[in-house]
Amino acid sequence: MYHTIKTELTDNIFFIYINRPDKLNALNQEVMAELALAIDEVYSNPQIRSAVITGTGEKAFVAGADISEFLTLSAEQGADLAKKGHVVFKHIEDCPKPVIAAVNGFALGGGCELAMACHFRIAATNAKFGQPEVNLGLIPGYGGTQRLTTLIGKGKAMELMMTGDMISADDALQWGLVNYVVAPGELLPKATELLKKIHTKAPLAIARVIKCANAALDHNMDGFELELNEFAACFATKDLQEGAQAFIQKRPAKFIGE
Known part of the structure; x- marks a missing residue:
């Protein structure tokens, strides 16, 4: 190829x-x-x-x-x-x-x-x-x-x-x-x-970290506003529920990228 x-x-x-x-x-x-x-x-x-x-x-x-x-x-x-x-x-x-x-x-x-x-x-x-x-x-x-x-x-x-x-x-x-x-x-x-x-972390959260960090260097974007929106979007994911439950239960999280 x-x-x-x-x-x-x-x-x-x-x-x-x-x-x-x-x-x-x-x-x-x-x-x-x-x-x-x-x-x-x-x-x-x-x-x-x-x-x-x-x-x-x-x-x-x-x-x-x-x-x-x-x-x-x-x-x-x-x-x-x-x-x-x-x-x-x-x-x-x-x-x-x-x-x-x-x-x-x-x-x-x-x-x-x-x-x-x-x-x-x-x-x-x-x-x-x-x-x-x-x-x-x-x-x-x-x-x-x-x-x-x-x-x-x-x-x-x-x-x-x-x-x-x-x-x-x-x-x-x-x-x-x-x-x-x-x-x-x-x-x-x-x-x-x-x-x-x-790889052991939440894939959607990793993607949002990359997106927000890049926005800090983009003068055409409001990085703080983007962070607020991306942070909020995390709450609609299964991964946040899994991560929070794993933390409370003192066990490793098993993220699925959803």
């Missing part, structure tokens, strides 16, 4: 591997199209409770965009390319099921933007992050200027984007870009551990 990515479903976790190790998993239009299809599957397949996006090989998560595609693009074509990237990454960000980026090496340019579109990030100790687009006469075009500023603050984000420098996994942790730094061999086990814990 796919040529540039690989997928596997294990324990209700959908693993999506960007699979161009000879190109350091660089994003091209085919990768973006296939990634969009994989995310559609996360949305639609009831067997999938969550997803992990990572790269194949030991060097790179995604080391940027495929620059060879840029050489012949006009401004109009560049705008179209960016719009497609915005759509795919927003689709990841808005996914009602948790999506974790497991950053196993270089996450540069579009790769850093992809990682930031996920709900949170886990980095291997050898991971490197950066937005080096200014070295090419470009700026981040898939939402990176906005998400990076939100995640690490305006000052650090502007420094990173203006210098084009890379930062280490430890710096990314300190700056708030990633949640955890682990040894390379522990990267997917750590992602799996976190997602299995999330």
